[in-house]
Amino acid sequence: MPLPHPASSSRPADTALLAALREQLGEAGVLTGRDTDGYVEDWRGLYRGRTMAVVRPADTDAVAAAVRLCVQHRVAIVPQGGNTSMVGGASPHADGSEIVLSLSRLNRVRGVDPVDMTLSVEAGVTLQAAQAAAREAGCLLPLSISSEGSAQIGGVLATNAGGNNTVRYGNARELVLGVEAVLPDGQVFNGMRRLRKDNTGYAVRHLLVGSEGTLGIITAAVLQLAPQPRSVEVALCGVASPEAALALFSEFRRRDPSAIQAFEFMSGTGMALVTSLIDGATLPLAETAPHYVLVELASGRETAGLRELIEEVIGQALEDGSVADAVVAESGAQRAAIWRLREEHSEAQKRAGASVKNDVSVPVSKVPELIARATAACEALVPGVRIAPFGHLGDGNIHFNLIQPADMTREAFLARDHEIMDTVCAVVRTLDGSFSAEHGVGMLKPYMMPDWRGGAELDAMRRIKQAFDPLDLFNPGKLLP
Amino acid sequence: MPLPHPASSSRPADTALLAALREQLGEAGVLTGRDTDGYVEDWRGLYRGRTMAVVRPADTDAVAAAVRLCVQHRVAIVPQGGNTSMVGGASPHADGSEIVLSLSRLNRVRGVDPVDMTLSVEAGVTLQAAQAAAREAGCLLPLSISSEGSAQIGGVLATNAGGNNTVRYGNARELVLGVEAVLPDGQVFNGMRRLRKDNTGYAVRHLLVGSEGTLGIITAAVLQLAPQPRSVEVALCGVASPEAALALFSEFRRRDPSAIQAFEFMSGTGMALVTSLIDGATLPLAETAPHYVLVELASGRETAGLRELIEEVIGQALEDGSVADAVVAESGAQRAAIWRLREEHSEAQKRAGASVKNDVSVPVSKVPELIARATAACEALVPGVRIAPFGHLGDGNIHFNLIQPADMTREAFLARDHEIMDTVCAVVRTLDGSFSAEHGVGMLKPYMMPDWRGGAELDAMRRIKQAFDPLDLFNPGKLLP
Structure with missing residues (x-):
């Protein structure tokens, strides 16, 4: 259902601004009406806004000129790049009072x-x-x-x-x-x-x-x-527990943190979704495991001894039982196949039903506790929910994602999304973690700032904002509550 | 010649503040008069200030309480740690109007x-x-x-x-x-x-x-x-030119930047001072060279192949002539002896006479041009000056130090220090470098800020300062002009 467009704002001040912007940037530099369609909705379809115009300056000086005009007319600006924000950070609000400033033409x-x-x-x-x-x-x-x-x-x-x-x-x-x-x-x-x-x-x-x-x-x-790395090793390990995954990470880091190119955790639930729902995705291990770890080592040297390192550390873990089964890729094709199991997690979860995503982080040592406690809390909250945490264990950054129970409708599940997010975040909070590890705050999460970053910290942020942007014209309503 | 102390300020407002601070922090937490001697002069003896009192809170809450009292009385605060600033960043001004706040008791x-x-x-x-x-x-x-x-x-x-x-x-x-x-x-x-x-x-x-x-x-x-590194290799190389030193760094970085623990440059002039003026410092090479490089490789692994790497890269450089002579340490004692040649540079320069120090940085690729052009400019400015640049080539950070000519008095040479610094900085400026790589701005260099970091950047810094410290009570006169 297409939204109405404020194709030309009726406010005389806005008309004057658009004329001035067109004079400054040329006709091609200012889009209005239907031409703004690609800019007012975010890629996930979570935020649909409106805008009086999208301006597309071609260089830095033109950006500065457009900013000066908008400030002079007291019109707010939403900067936009590839429009891939996960939290509505680049979307205009619904009232159409903002200008979207696209940086796409600054592409040199x-x-x-x-x-x-x-x-x-x-x-x-x-x-x-x-x-x-x-x-x-x-x-x-x-x-x-x-x-x-x-x-x-x-x-x-x-x-x-x-x-x-x-x-x-x-x-x-x-x-x-x-x-x-x-x-x-x-x-x-x-x-x-x-x-x-x-x-x-x-x-x-x-x-x-x-x-x-x-x-x-x-x-x-x-x-x-x-x-560019000149030697790479990739392994997939089945592990009994998040604790075992953490122990494996610690051992690699103890040996040589500068060799660890990636260290990713995947739940058994998530892996089962990938192998059952994604064409050609197969587990290269003899048996399934409760959880999995993907480790990639890399070096700028061809003779850095990475193969020995990966075999030694995993061999030791197989011996002491913390790793149940493991495979080290023997070719580029095998490396790609292992990585595909990780990369298809989002797609497989999408196919499995509605999901609630939590991009959270905790100190690396707390990842097992996060997974155990958040899992128990969510299972109690929504019986039958499928819990498929995965992500960057080496950074303490887990995408704690939940997929609707088989016997619940999409709508009924999504109606509980805030309840679920609050439940996960309550656990994260007690572990001194963060409610947004890598996606930012955007339009989705400013309401969490006072509780998590309140007091002196939020005061300082507000003072900084006021110092830089006293008129609140740069992406208002984002990041700060 | 000891300075007079404002042992107890005569301003009633200050007397009230001192009383309040003593009540808050206890008698031991507030030093006045001669007891402030160790805090009012910086370790290099460049800055001698005065202070109405040194406060020594024991924990964070006491720091906050002391700050609130000072702000209430509109008295400025100079925070001080180990008092080892190279630019007077932790020294009080001469008028005695500031409180020095020592963090030494927060030592847990x-x-x-x-x-x-x-x-x-x-x-x-x-x-x-x-x-x-x-x-x-x-x-x-x-x-x-x-x-x-x-x-x-x-x-x-x-x-x-x-x-x-x-x-x-x-x-x-x-x-x-x-x-x-x-x-x-x-x-x-x-x-x-x-x-x-x-x-x-x-x-x-x-x-x-x-x-x-x-x-x-x-x-x-x-x-x-x-x-902790479990394998370490250290080598000293004599090189024909700064270009050859840079080429050696580039080759190590191309192979494995994560193995480079340190990469230090030393001039032939500086090395000659060390070996002639420091007891027991000897060059472990057959012949002297125009310049030297100290490279240290390290890894968390015992079997990271560092010995092979260092021998391979240096061997190749010996073959192509960019390295004239080199030694790889065979023991911890030899590693220490090589490092001592680098570490004694400051002491040797001190013994050689008065010196003018420039802590500058440029893009790594510009280090040879910096050394060539600044050397030529300084030789033209002060004939006979001894030029002994050394430092962190791998970061583009050179301590471009100059020692007085043999036939000039200490005073005559030091009278030209600003002229020399300006000459070096003019070269740095054309290479898009920085006038302070790692020492900061402090009291010594705020005057350079408008010229180097002026316009939008300095405006932004001033706005930030104003937002955090509108009364200008936190280390006033430092960093900003």
Whole structure:
């Protein structure tokens, strides 16, 4: 059911703004009416908003000019990249009073330096295109998320994205050497430095990273690259318990944390959904297990002894019984097949019915307790619910997902989503965890901020927002309650 | 020549504050007059200030109480840890109007978790004591600076300290998972989380780290640890040029950046000073070289193939002529002897005469150009000056130090220190570098901020300062101009 469009706002002030924006950006730079369709609904279909216009500046100066015009007319701005937010962070509100500012046309790779191992890219470059630019220079951009074909660098940094390789290289934040952004005062913050050490004042770039477009609009960034791995080992292990999975991680980390490229946990329930619902997905082990672990080791060297390491650690775990069965991939095809079992988790869960997703984190040592207690609490709350936690054990980041019971309707299950989320989060809270590990706050979770980040912390955040954006025109209603 | 002390200020308002502080902290918690001697002069003797009192709270709540009293009386606070700033960041001004707040009594290790590999320490714990606590738990706190015996965690984080292992583990910032701090509004910011992923609002902790006590007083932190290395290789190489040193670094990084524990550059001039002025320091190579490189590789594994790696890369460099001569240490004693050549650089330069120090950074690829151009410019400016750059090549961070010419007096040379610094910084500027890589801004360099970090960036910093500390009572006159 298509929504009505405020194709041309009736407010004279808005008409004047649109005219000024068209003069500044050209006709092609300002979309209205039906042309805004692709920008007002998020990809999951959770948020449908409206907008008086989508502006599409072609470079940083044009972004700054558009910002100055909007501020002058007191019209709020929703910055948007690939529109892949999980929490409605890039969606306009329903009242149509906001401008969507798309960064898609800022899509140039400004430079790559294989000696410094740095990549300078504009905000509208997709993560996949940035990875390709790094690869062409013989390097690795060690950031990988499932939406990388659409997600753009600006949004990736504005949300401090995580992903599979965070255990080794850190979040997006840790890869950012420099940032360029347009601030709410219309100035261009030019912090495109590519220095590994620079102690000259406040870390403004770290404030912009993760601020979800509420403090500034990131227009470009300098990213730190790594060398391409030259040796890789991947194993799949069946384990008796989350405790055994944690013990295996600890042993790999004790031996060599810098070799761990990924360490992923999967529940037996989730794996059964993948092998039964996804064509060609088969378990390469003799028997099923209560839980599974995928471990990937990598090194820039061909002779780093990774095969010995993975066989030694898993061999020892097989001996002491903490790993029931395991397979180490013998080829690229086998590695891909093992990774597919992990990557198809979301698709398999989707096919299995309605699901409630929780992107939570706890200290790594608390992951087993999180899984045990949240599982018990949810089973008591919704008898028969299928519980399929999976994710980045090495970071303490578990996607604690629940799928509707077989004997419950989709609607009846989804009606209880907030109850379920609150139940999971109550456990996370007692373990000093976070209600949003890698997806951010967006429009979905600001209501949780006072309870979780209240007092001095939320006060400080509000003061920062006020200092940068006193008129509350940059992505209002996102991140802060 | 001892300075006069404002032993008890004559202002009635100050008398009232001191009485209130004594009531709050006890007599032992408030030092005045001669008892403040150890706090008002910095360790290099560059800054001699005065203070109406040194307060020494014993815990976080007492810090907050002291802050609230000072704010109520509109008296400024200089937070101080080990008093080892290189830029006067922890020194009170000469007018005696400020309170020095020492964190030394907050010296508890709150906890260490070997599974999470995290260490929770209070601000007054010395870096050395924190390293020891990590070691007792079988872990490594991978942060090492020459002042670590005195420097305290609070100051280390407030200045985002660097050091020899930054090339592998990052600056202090990268090791900080959580922070506790007292803010200028008197509230305790409790951010002592130990999560590797947490996207719930602005990165307040990253704002506090590196803010040099101007936004908050760090009272405790959670630090990420690493495993203790189980294999280490150290080599010293004589190289023909900075270009050859960079090529060697690039080759090690291409092979395995996660194996590089340190990569240090030393000039031939500096090495000659060390071997001639330091007892027992001898060059373990057959001949002297124009420049030197110290490379340390390390791994958590005993069988990581580091010996093969170091021999292969250096062997290849010997063959192609970029390395003239090299030695790989065969024992712990030999490793220590090689490291001593690097560590004695400061002492040897001190013995050689007056020196002008520049803690600068450039993109790693620009280090050879920095050294060539700054050397030429300084030789033209002060004929006969001895130029002895050394430092963290792997981070692009060079201590570009100059020692007085043999035929010039100490005074005549030091009279030109600003001229020399400006000359070096002019070169750094054209290479998109930084005028302070790891020492911070403090009292020494705020005047450089408008020129280097002006426009939108400095505006943003001023707004942040205003938002946190509207009365300018937290370390005024530091960092910002």
